[in-house]
Amino acid sequence: MVAGLSEVLSPSQVLAGSATHRTYDCDAYTVDRSAPTCVVLPESTEEVQAIVRWCNESSVPFTPRGAGTGLSGGAMPALGGVVVSTKKMSRILEVDLPNRCLLAQAGAVNIRLSQAAAPAGLHFAPDPSSQTVSTLGGNINENSGGPHTLKYGVTAQHVLQATMVGCSGEIVVLGSRVANGPESSLLSLIVGSEGTLGIVTEAWVRLTPLPKHVATALVAFPDSSSATQAVVAILEEGVVPAALEMMDFNIMQALRTAFGLEFPEEAGALLLVECDGEEPVNDELDSVLAVCRASGAIDVRVAQDEEERAKLWTARKKGIGAMGRLAPTIVTHDGVIPRTRLPEMLAYVYEKASEIGVGVANLFHAGDGNLHPCFYFDDRVPGTIEKVVAAGEEILRKCLELGGSVTGEHGIGVEKAGVWGHSLSPADRDLQMAVRDVFGVSGLCNPCKVLPDQKGCVEHVKRWRGAAT
Ligand SMILES: Cc1cc2nc3c(=O)[nH]c(=O)nc-3n(C[C@H](O)[C@H](O)[C@H](O)COP(=O)(O)OP(=O)(O)OC[C@H]3O[C@@H](n4cnc5c(N)ncnc54)[C@H](O)[C@@H]3O)c2cc1C
Incomplete structure (x- = not known):
């Protein structure tokens, strides 16, 4: 396999050996593991096409992979074979400011899109908490959300056009650079398809103006129950904050231990609230905070400047990392x-x-x-x-x-393939399978994911589980 792929690419673009197997045997869902035989590092759409064609000719399964931060095992090479990493496809190819859109390769890290657009007062709105690492291709294929999804929507609302190498090696361009173009509906099948319909190599995304005014507060509640009741009450008021994020007592403990962050002694849960807009949003934040107080809030910290705002966000952004201490x-x-x-x-x-x-x-x-x-x-x-x-x-x-x-x-x-599969009616399941057929899914492209259709997948679960120990 290594020799064959080294002829398709260059030998330096093909990784193999035990360190490679161990590195690529799972994503951030570490429960199930399965090692690839090799990992390839293409740099262009054409190289991805050559790999996919080679895999088809050789009957070798292949699994697309971005940064591997996925949390459901999507980038795990379930039946071994080849991992197609977009690591070397990280370029931002064009920034079209007048039309507020940007073209990037699939391996571009999420935050770099916003950084490229920031000088013009624009950003790529989807902001998964993994945004300093996760890639555009991963975001598209998971239809990722993030703290600001509440106001700005998930990735689907921000992707205009994608170039994809289909399961048999054909190059297709779906969607249109012009928002709401006639082909958008086909693009929406790709967004969230978890790498089962092909490998996205580049995409045009929408750029959104950065809000002129932002107000952020961290609100402490005595317990999780009062914090979640406040969330319901805030949205019932008709206010839609840009972000409404919750952290419970155990996250606070982890943050105290890992980063020395301080919270009120009697706090049992925190809500991070952010309001933003073209006009000042202090009144909006005040009405949110009034609802919080009425729901039992015991402490409110409002950021007075950008530095304090970043500090308040630390609690949210470093929460998962801090859990390593637990x-x-x-x-x-x-x-x-x-x-x-x-x-x-x-x-x-x-x-x-x-x-x-x-x-x-x-x-x-x-x-x-x-x-x-x-x-x-x-x-x-x-x-x-x-x-x-x-x-x-x-x-x-x-x-x-x-x-x-x-x-x-x-x-x-x-x-979740098992739980989700069982939750579908037979008619829903048939329709999902029919969509796969439209895209010519062969069983080689990211097998055993979403709707495991090969018999072998069920037996393999045993092999994946606990393979780490
Ligand atoms: C600390 C942490 C915080 C997170 N926060 C959030 C959050 O706030 N919101 C959220 O939605 N998710 C979050 N996630 C989950 C994860 O970061 C997202 O799903 C992210 O979009 C995955 O991107 P990735 O580049 O790591 O993709 P990978 O994990 O490498 O792949 C994800 C899936 O996409 C497929 N794929 C990747 N690239 C391509 C491609 N080019 N073409 C076709 N298929 C491809 C893979 O096969 C796999 O099925 C978080 C994860 C961590 C570890």
């Missing part, structure tokens, strides 16, 4: 529910964690009803992984029962 293994679950059900759902999450004897911390996009229970534990303790996976599935079933869905933004990957 335990060696973290599994972040992801589900979405109508936000009015948040208090009930969080109570269920705490109950599940205590039932299986592991810790849980919650850090999530509360305004969207998009929860992220982060279970922390030691995966070397026999049986723990299985319990965490089972509890995660129960949480997802609860999301469905409450009228929500099994993913808010992290995708299905291998993690």
Whole structure:
């Protein structure tokens, strides 16, 4: 395989060996692992096409990969074979300021898009918390959200056109540089397809004006329940903040331990609220804070300048990293529910964690009803992984029962393929499979993800699970 691909690319673009296998055997969902035989580093659409053609001719499975920050196992090479990394496809190709759009290669890191547009007062609005690392291709394929999704929407609303190498090696261009062009509906099938319909090589994205006025506050509540009730009350008021993020007591503990951040002693949960707009937003923030106080807030810190604003965001942005201080293994679950059900759902999450004897911390996009229970534990303790996976599935079933869905933004990957597959009606499932057929999915392009259709996938779950230990 290495020899064959070294002829298609140059030998320096083909990685193999034990260090490579270990590095690329999972993404940020570390429960399941499966190593590739080799990793290729193409630099252009044509090189990606040559790789995909070679894989098809040789019947070798291939898995696209951006930065590997995915949280559902999407970039794990489930059946081995080739990982197609976009690491060397990181260029911003064109910034079209008059038309407020930008063309970048799929491996461009999210934040670099905004940095390239910032001098003109523009930015790429989707801002997953992984934005200093995750790539445009990963964002498109997971249809990523972020703290500002509440006001600005998910990635789908910001992608205009994508160039993709399809599963059999054909190059297609979907969508249009002009927003809402006639082909947009086909593009929307690619966004969120988790690398199962082909490999995106470059894309035109929409640039959004940076807000002229921003006001940010960190509000402390005595417990998670009062904080989530405040979220419901704020949105009932008709105010749509740019961000409404929640952190619970265990996240605060991790932040105290890891970074020495200080919070009020009696605080049991925090809400980070941000309002923005073309006109001053102080009145909007004041009305949000009034609702918070009426819901039991015990402390309010309002950022007075950009430096203080960045400090308040530290609590949100460093939360997951800080959890490394709590335990060696973290599994972040992801589900979405109508936000009015948040208090009930969080109570269920705490109950599940205590039932299986592991810790849980919650850090999530509360305004969207998009929860992220982060279970922390030691995966070397026999049986723990299985319990965490089972509890995660129960949480997802609860999301469905409450009228929500099994993913808010992290995708299905291998993690949720079972739960999601079972939640579909036979007619829905057939339609999903028919969409794959339209794109000529062959079973080689990112197999066993989203809708595992090969028999082998089910048997492989056993092989992936716990492969780390
Ligand atoms: C600390 C942390 C915070 C996070 N915060 C958020 C958040 O706020 N919001 C959010 O939505 N997600 C978040 N995530 C999840 C993750 O960062 C996103 O899903 C991100 O978009 C993945 O990008 P990536 O480049 O790492 O993609 P990868 O993990 O490499 O891949 C993700 C999926 O996309 C496919 N893929 C990647 N590139 C391509 C391509 N060019 N063509 C076709 N398929 C491709 C892969 O096969 C895989 O299925 C977070 C993750 C971490 C670790």
